[in-house]
Each structure stands twice: as structure tokens, then as C-alpha cells.
Amino acid sequence: xxxxxxxxxxxTTRDSRLFFSGSMVAWTGLWMQRIAVxxxxxxxxxxxxxxxxxxxxxxxxxxxxxxxxxxxxxxxDRVQLAIWTQVAIALQAAAxxxxxxxxHMTIAILLVLEVVGGVAASFAQPARQTLMPGIVARADLPAxxxxxxxxxAVARFTGPxxxxxxxxxxGVVPAIAANAVGYGFACLSIALLRVDARERxxxxxxxxxxxxxxxxxGYAWRHPGLGPLLLYAAMGALLMRGVQEILPPxxxxxFGRGAESLxxxxxxxxxxxxxxxxxxxxxxxxxxTVRIAxxxxxxxxxxxxxxxxxxxxxxxxxxxxxxxxxxxxxxISVQTLLQSAADPAYRGRMLSLWxxxxxxxxxxxxxxxxxxGELFGLRLxxxxxxxxxxxxxxxxxxxxxxxxxxxxxxxxxxANR
Numbered sequence: 093x094x095x096x097x098x099x100x101x102x103x104t105t106r107d108s109r110l111f112f113s114g115s116m117v118a119w120t121g122l123w124m125q126r127i128a129v130x131x132x133x134x135x136x137x138x139x140x141x142x143x144x145x146x147x148x149x150x151x152x153x154x155x156x157x158x159x160x161x162x163x164x165x166x167x168x169d170r171v172q173l174a175i176w177t178q179v180a181i182a183l184q185a186a187a188x189x190x191x192x193x194x195x196h197m198t199i200a201i202l203l204v205l206e207v208v209g210g211v212a213a214s215f216a217q218p219a220r221q222t223l224m225p226g227i228v229a230r231a232d233l234p235a236x237x238x239x240x241x242x243x244x245a246v247a248r249f250t251g252p253x254x255x256x257x258x259x260x261x262x263g264v265v266p267a268i269a270a271n272a273v274g275y276g277f278a279c280l281s282i283a284l285l286r287v288d289a290r291e292r293x294x295x296x297x298x299x300x301x302x303x304x305x306x307x308x309x310g311y312a313w314r315h316p317g318l319g320p321l322l323l324y325a326a327m328g329a330l331l332m333r334g335v336q337e338i339l340p341p342x343x344x345x346x347f348g349r350g351a352e353s354l355x356x357x358x359x360x361x362x363x364x365x366x367x368x369x370x371x372x373x374x375x376x377x378x379x380x381t382v383r384i385a386x387x388x389x390x391x392x393x394x395x396x397x398x399x400x401x402x403x404x405x406x407x408x409x410x411x412x413x414x415x416x417x418x419x420x421x422x423x424i425s426v427q428t429l430l431q432s433a434a435d436p437a438y439r440g441r442m443l444s445l446w447x448x449x450x451x452x453x454x455x456x457x458x459x460x461x462x463x464x465g466e467l468f469g470l471r472l473x474x475x476x477x478x479x480x481x482x483x484x485x486x487x488x489x490x491x492x493x494x495x496x497x498x499x500x501x502x503x504x505x506x507a508n509r
Contacts, residue, residue: 118271121273123248127256127354134340157214161219170292171283180212184212214444242373253355321385321429338462361413363413391414
């Protein structure tokens with residue numbers, strides 16, 4: 093991983109400034125829409141299950157789409173793919189805002205539109221991230237990965253901080269419309285990039301798309317470090333991330349608060365993620381990154397238990413910040429290891445698997461948690477998920493040395509040459 097000096101270098105070029113400014117604006121709009129849509133689903137139904145279903149419909153398309161999207165990103169013009177997928181996200185946001193403003197929004201329509209947005213986002217994620225090696229020097233790539241995650245953390249703070257007062261004053265429509273504007277700006281920033289031609293396209297199509305999809309999954313499965321690390325991350329996302337995806341029921345039922353407190357709490361997640369992300373980026377070495385990824389997930393389970401165990405909002409804010417911090421440490425570490433160790437020919441497919449983990453597994457976790465929350469209350473299912481994760485952590489510890497040797501040793505260095 094890179095020092096703060098390298099982090100600064102990764103942000104000094106024209107193309108990196110365009111790329112990360114576009115990311116910041118788009119993700120700020122994205123978080124505004126996420127808060128607004130989650131609150132809209134709660135207003136339409138008053139049911140935690142349907143709030144979880146909305147999150148599921150947004151994130152679950154990654155199960156089918158992400159592996160295909162990664163294979164496509166490895167064989168087409170990544171700039172054009174990034175532009176058109178972001179156009180689709182902007183149009184989806186505009187449609188949600190327009191239908192809601194007209195008074196015709198229903199939970200069924202919202203679910204359909206969230207599926208559309210989820211499909212577009214599943215294609216956009218690997219398309220955007222595979223562009224980074226083409227806009228920064230190879231030595232600064234880990235810093236660019238950290239900068240990408242930090243942009244997301246900042247947006248996770250600023251988006252909800254803006255969305256809360258906007259929703260309280262004018263409703264959800266302006267907050268959702270802001271995402272359409274944000275992704276419109278992101279499309280323009282991508283179009284202006286001067287991406288290295290060698291990185292703009294992955295490789296000529298040498299096999300059927302299906303064979304490339306299965307080839308990417310097989311590559312991850314056979315890799316002694318990437319396979320276990322991705323599996324560990326997937327189980328953590330399934331068991332621990334559901335709370336973050338269905339916050340409105342927690343805010344109202346555990347703390348007895350409304351939309352402004354939802355925005356404050358989500359901003360706390362973002363502040364924690366930003367602070368921890370800066371620390372991870374400042375370490376200046378790859379050694380120890382696997383341990384951060386493994387132990388940060390355990391810390392997330394502990395912080396999540398603390399969050400649902402209290403009904404005192406200030407303590408909930410503190411636990412939310414801790415959840416955001418350790419989740420950021422885990423995410424940046426896993427992405428850095430992926431970028432460092434993966435064969436360049438498989439980079440898009442490995443990043444798409446990471447996209448699947450960060451979208452589909454939290455979606456499934458949110459759906460399960462929302463359903464069980466209606467039957468047993470929100471606390472008991474969350475405690476059970478944390479208990480199950482202790483078993484996952486124990487398994488991860490048995491694989492720790494193997495993963496470290498594969499991803500932090502000579503093999504990781506040679507794979508990136």
C-alpha cells in the first residue's frame with residue numbers, strides 16, 4: 093500500500109483529478125438517492141421486510157450480472173462501457189424522481205426500477221475501476237485504489253449529510269434527482285479522460301463470453317490467496333452488512349427517530365470510513381494487509397452487536413462510526429490485494445467478483461434480516477448473524493498464513509509485472 097506521499101501523487105495528474113472528482117460527485121448523489129429511496133420504501137410500507145427488499149433489488153442483480161460484466165470489461169472499450177452504464181444510472185434516478193413527484197410511485201414500481209439501477213451499477217463498477225491503471229503510474233496504483241475508497245467514504249458522509257435536511261424540507265424527490273445530475277457529471281468526466289490505450293481495452297476476445305466468465309471464477313477458485321480471501325469477504329458481507337442496508341427500521345424502532353437522524357447516522361458511518369481509510373492509505377507497505385482484512389471483519393461484527401444492543405442514539409452513532417471504520421479498512425485492504433495479486437488479464441473479472449460480494453451478499457443479508465426482523469425483532473437476528481460470523485473468522489484464521497504467502501509474498505509481485 094502507498095504512503096500519503098504516493099496518495100498525493102495519484103491525485104496530481106489531470107486524468108486522476110477528472111476521474112476522482114467524477115466519482116465523488118456521482119457517489120454523493122448515489123448516497124443521497126440511497127437514503128431517499130430507503131426512506132421512501134419505509135414511508136410507502138412501514139415494513140422492514142420491504143425496505144430490505146428494495147435494498148435487495150438494487151444490489152442482488154450483481155449475482156447474475158457481475159461475472160458477465162467483468163468478462164465484458166476485459167474485452168471491450170472500458171471508457172465507452174463506463175459512459176453508457178452511467179448514463180443508464182442517471183436515467184434510472186430521473187425516472188424514480190419523476191414518478192415519485194407525480195404521486196404514482198408504488199412499492200412494486202420502486203422494486204422494478206431498483207433492479208434496473210442494480211443491473212446498470214453492476215456493469216459500471218468493473219468498467220470504472222479497471223480504468224485506474226490507465227490514468228496513474230503503476231507504482232501509484234495501490235494509492236489510487238485507496239483514493240477510490242476514500243472518495244466513496246467522503247461521499248458516504250456528504251451524501252447523507254445533504255440528503256437528511258433536503259428530505260426533511262422538500263421530500264425525497266430532490267435527493268433522488270441529485271443522483272441523476274451527479275452521474276451526468278460523471279459521464280462527462282469519463283469522456284474527457286486520456287486513458288492509456290493498453291489499459292483501455294482488456295484483451296481481444298479469445299473465447300466465448302461464457303468461457304471467459306467461468307475462466308475468471310475458476311482463476312479465483314484455484315488461486316491460493318484470492319479464493320479464500322474473497323470467500324471470507326463474501327461471508328462477512330452476508331452476515332454483517334445487512335444492518336447498513338436497512339437502517340430506517342433500526343433508526344425508528346431502536347432509537348425512535350426520523351429521517352434527519354437516519355442521515356446523521358449514515359454520515360457517522362462515512363466519517364469512520366474516511367478516518368480509517370486515511371490510516372490504511374498511510375501505512376506505506378503491503379505487509380500486514382491480509383491481517384487487516386481478516387481482523388477488521390471481526391471488529392465489524394463486534395461493533396454491529398454494540399450498535400443493535402443500545403437504544404441510546406449517541407452510542408449508536410459511535411458504533412456506526414466504528415462499523416464504517418473497520419468496513420473501510422477491510423474493503424480497501426481486499427481491493428489492494430486484488431489489484432496487486434491478480435493477473436492483469438483477469439483484473440476486470442476479479443473486480444467484478446468483488447463487486448458481486450459488495451452488492452449481492454449485503455442485499456441477501458438485508459432481505460433475510462428484514463424478514464426475520466418482522467418476526468423476531470431486529471436485535472435477535474443481528475446477534476445470531478454475529479455469532480455465526482465467529483465461525484467464519486475461525487475458518488479465516490486457519491487460512492491466514494496461506495493467504496499471506498500468496499498475496500503478500502513474491503507471487504503477488506510477479507503477478508503484477
